[in-house]
Amino acid sequence: MQHRVAVTGMGMVTCLGSGVKANWEAVTAGRSGIGPITLFDTERFATRIAGEVRNNFDPEGFIPVKELRRMDRYQHFALVAAGEAIRDSGIKFPPDDPWRCGVVIGSGIGGLASIENGHNVLLKDGPRRVPPMMIPMSVINLAPGIISIKYGFKGPNFGLVNACTSGTSAIGEAYRLVREGRADLVLAGGAEAVVTPLAISAFNALRALSTRNDDPEKASRPFDKDRNGFVISEGAGMLVLESYEHALARGAVIQAEIVGYGATDDAYHFVMPDPDGEGAYRAMKLAVEDAGVTPEEIGYINAHGTSTELNDKMETSAIKRLMGPAAKTVAISSTKSMTGHLIGAAGAVEAIYSVMAIKNGVIPPTINLETPDPECDLDYTPNKAARREVEYAISNSFAFGGQNASLALKRHSENGKSPYRI
């Protein structure tokens, strides 16, 4: 038996603020969260801007100080966002049947700052001084691990590494766990904190990051002709996915449903997308088919939209191929224009924005879209949010390594009459 999969809780931390409410207010107002890097001295760096988590992030109010010291920044984000999602879902903890509750968290790199710190200590003070917690602070599976410790979830639990699709892949795999009946409830999402000296210099070496240092709020400009790379950022997004019956039985508020997931790989290049967009197209197509709808029924696409020339063109052509003439009318936006690119957390944060778009009938904009790239000629909801009722949305993520993943989400009807096809 296949189960319907409900989203019953959401939590997030980004450069736009802590919490879904603060984030939704910011993205619908078209506010940028990009600013100068403060986490380290950037004097010698080509890129000196990022989407840092700053305002109102207070892990000390939530995580005991001793535990806080034993966690990397990416784990702080994961735990705080998970806490919000759990509270939002209203699930009590420890849960009645902990073996039926799982955690799946994606991250691109995990605790890179802890690795850099450990290595610096090794070089400066020798092997005996390397911090004992460096390994648990850096590995990716400890993000789901610490969440399970806090909430007593004892079901399927794993970390997932898929570069910039990590968050979307984690939600997709969690969706499958719930749909196939292998768990009643799975907390799923992504977390990342790689605004670090090593990461910025390495992405700079790849010429991947925008160097618009003098105008940070304008630096992330997906689908705009004057883009010059993506803006790296940090944070986390977490969703509580739950079988429809389980959610109904405990009287939970169903915020949306996840109805489809598609995953492919380009098998093309280390860091470039296949310009044909075949892999991206097929990931979206699989998600739409999984949902049992036609592409024309999709009302909103939260694009991967990185603000790199190769991605933006490839994604545009893949959407055109998927939707045919309907590509001209579907609402598209890249919230990365405001959040920057959260790497392994991006897909999770964007899935939450997609749920909010469906719930509220509001499409967040793509800001900084001032001079459209002639090869990117669809409706990217330029600069201002738009009102629009959406029944189905898809959220895209594509990654270095050629990984592609798309989620299909559906509006939840209060009267329960909404059609659902498996």
Next chain:
Amino acid sequence: MNDLEKKVVDLIAEVLVDVNKENIQMNSKIVEDLGAESLDIYDMIALLEDEFGLEITDEEVEKIQTVQDVADFIKDHRKAS
């Protein structure tokens, strides 16, 4: 408490953030009385080594039971060096 003992108590309190500093006595047993777990011991050793510029071997760690043992170890080690 002399200055060294006060410093040791401060450092142990820094690691064992859940323990009220007034409850840390020189005869307190670090594991049994103060509730330190293995990760706390690692943290404590790293901090003591940094602070006093010395090296504590695993064998020596096993002999340290109380806060007084820590202070004595540091005193002896300083004398020896």
